[in-house]
Amino acid sequence: MTAAPAEQLRFNVLGPLEGWSSGVRLRLGGAVQERILTALLLDPGRVLPVARLVEAAWDEDPPATASHQVRKAVADLRKRIPGGAAVLLTDGPGYRLVLEEGQSDLGEFGTLVGMAKGAVAGHRLAEAAEMLRSALTLWRGPVLSGTGGPAVAAAATAVEERRLAAWEEYLALRLSLGDSGELIPDLMELTSQHPFRETLRGQLMLALYRSGRQAEALEEYGKVRRLLAGELGVDPGPQLAGLYEDILRESPDLLGAESAAAPPADPVCTLPHDLADFTGREAELAELLRRAAHEGERGPQVVALDGMGGSGKTSLAVRAAHQLAGAYPDGRLHIDLRGYTPGDQPVSTGTALDGLLRALGVPGDRIPEDTAGRTALWRATLAGKRLLILLDNAADAAGVRPLLPTGNGCLVLLTSRSRLIDLDGVHWISLGVMSPRESAALVAETLGAERVAAEPEAAAELTRLCDHLPLALRIATARLRNRPRWTLRYLTERLRDEKRRLDEFSAGARSVSATLRLSYQALDDESRAAFRLLSLHPGGDIDVHAAAALLGCGAWDAEDVLERLLDVHLLRQPDIGLYSFHDLVRSFAHSVSDADGAHGEEAAAAVERLLRYYLTATGAACDVLYPGRRPLPTGVERSAAKLPDLGDAERARTWFTREQDALLAAVKLAERRGLDRYVVCLGRDLAFQLNARGNLAEFAAVGRASVAAAKRLGDLALLGMSLSNLGVACWRSGRFEEGLEAAREGRDVAARTGDRHTEAHSEGTLGQFNSLLGNFPEALAHLRRAIAFERELGVPRAEADDLTLLSTLYEQWGRYEEAEAAALRAIELQAALGRFENQFTAFTDLAFAYAGLGRWEDAALSLDRARAHLGQGADPGNAAVTLALSADVDQHLGRPARVPDLAEQALELVASNASPLRRAKVENIVGRLRRRQGEHRTAFALHADARELAASMRYRIEEAYALSGLADAADGDADAAGHRAAAEKLFERMGVAPDRRRR
Structure with a gap:
């Protein structure tokens, strides 16, 4: 199942847990959060007590704090799920999940099964079979990949039983409709997974017999009889035994309606072989098969796959073609158009038509010399036929259009690196990288489960270093298979070096670098230059405004460039207006930048344009969100780049939150390039955001970087400000000793520069840290000095803040009357300033004082x-x-x-x-x-x-x-x-x- 449509919440639990919102994959947290959410999804609408969720979260011996950790995990899930408070409800002794049927794959599964039962009751058997097939395609593997623990596994077992019952009903319907041979692969897989299930075994025996494989049908009975006798000491049931007797005597009752017809001649098939170890892509394959099932009314059904080089488009198309082959009795054709094949020119339209006509048996002397004549003959030859045609590796729409049939009985599967928007009536499916689960499954399938189990952490790192790209994964695992002395750990150590990584992904004729280079070379000069410069962006996601700053152009021009790179899958789009590089593509971009000498003055200028833009934008956002902050000259010229719309608090906060990771990376980029003024000033703006969002580790890291950069600059004003921010970060994160040292240094710097405001603030911070460390007399002295400074300077806002600290100190000390007086004075000052929204802290301090006095x-x-x-x-x-x-x-x-x-x-x-x-x-x-x-x-x-x-x-x-x-x-x-x-x-x-x- 793919991501949910826009503006819709969707959870997939029939396999690895997935959450989607507005087409974006949700990050649901760690193992505890996933197990708790899975337990609730498997029992939707019902209240699960905290004790039950403890059992789900821990296999055995839950910690003493398990109940608290469950509440913590639920609170975390509510933040991660949009509208989580309305979805994950507290109800009496526990929690329950409230979802509509269409908001989970389990709910959708139940709906489809119910509709199939209604269709059977109405004798619409083919329709019922299609509904059950759709329901079964929702399954992507065991719930939580089989790692859910006993409690989740018990709930999942009941759901698995529903799946097997649906399979049995689906196969029974298909057999009743006369199908047989095409069911055998599924039946063999199911019986191997569930060998004691006699209904499935009987269906396999019947399908084998109807396909002319009587001996194999009888052998299946022998297998299950030996298994039941050896494991359970019983014989097969009477229904299976009766079927065995009927097969022995070749009962006419076993034959389907199609058996009376003469066997047709084998249709032409030029499809490549289906990979035996094809793994993953379940959602995309299901979507492709679903699209292919809807025949065109006035022309052929065309389903196309687009994606970056190495994403596995051809392998997926071939797998789908083989599964669909039975529906196209007149032939299954394949042609590689070689649009992006290293060292080759694309196949011309005339050559492609010649090959296709010959494959259908048209003699060479009947094939016209000109392309127009071949096109006419091709379309005439296809009239009235049902063919499946796989057009692989197409470069442009002009080369594809003459190859498309005109009738409505054919299916065309098309693959291309870019979406050919000039082709009308095409259903496009974009192929990204594989999911971590699919990547792990591919590595296990190609290397062997035992080898992966011996080094699970290295195997997981390998998939990450391959960026979950199928071509890279296959090359890497092929190298390991051919080098039995290499360990997974050894290969991952080689791959960690980004400069060497692309060289490692090369094996024979296959190379990730060569595959990407063909896409790069197909670009015009402007797009190539932009591709190189964009790779300098340090963050994961790039928006249009940041791209425009990097490229030194307008926002509309930048968006045009980004969209061109997106079309050829050298960029991906995680959300509307955001673009990002795959890791391997970024490595390739750096390699071509080095080769072209693009990391010199041009790169330095682009990086400074980006940092100047970020400093200007964060300053504008802080002016909206934190209007009371003191102005600070940055010494950096304002960016000329167009800023995003930051006109109100909601938009400014949304932009800051979205760009936070990129801004953190920008500070590190400035630090690496020795641009210390950007480190300090951008770090100051970012500190407001990190503090407000509670990202305390990042807040402290930025604070330390800013202090170090200010010292390198020798700018005491910037150093005092940076030390002040570091002190706040240390207070929030509980690093009191480090904060105390920063506050002392900040006070001394402020005294040297005559900055009385910062000196007062530092005294208050010193008081706060000493209070937390239990040094009450020292804390009292610092706070009194701070308040005296602030009264002298006439800054009642700062005085009110330090009075709340003083109230807390007195309350902790047990001096409740003095705590009451300090809190009341803080409330009075805040009221005079109109700062009613900040009074809740002072009123809470006052309540602590009253509680200490027993005035409840x-x-x-x-x-x-x-x-x-x-x-x-x-x-x-x-x-x-x-x-x-x-x-x-x-x-x-x-x-x-x-x-x-x-x-x-x-x-x-x-x-x-x-x-x-x-x-x-x-x-x-x-x-x-x-x-x-x-x-x-x-x-x-x-x-x-x-x-x-x-x-x-x-x-x-x-x-x-x-x-x-x-x-x-x-x-x-x-x-x-x-x-x-x-x-x-x-x-x-x-x-x-x-x-x-x-x-």
């Missing part, structure tokens, strides 16, 4: 006001803290849990993309709540995870609370005393009063 009603009112200010742009970690504390306060007030449960919502929010320090805090709050509710095992797991997180960051106050929570949850356990003692030691070191150490 006041805490609840503050939290009501905090939640009222929560919006879509709220940091998920901060929002989670607010929700967790709300659930905790409700419980203290004796209120029933809200629906949905606020504590569970908080855990789901911090499960992914939230900073580790927020996750530790939330898990401790919810852990205490669950312990008071009597759920000691859940509480213990939450505190254990919080302790691990807090200890790794040296987040001392939450580490202490986690240890205290573990002691309470494990009360009476041998480890409880140890946890309690460790907690008390930490509290004492931080100076937290004894009466304020338990919550």
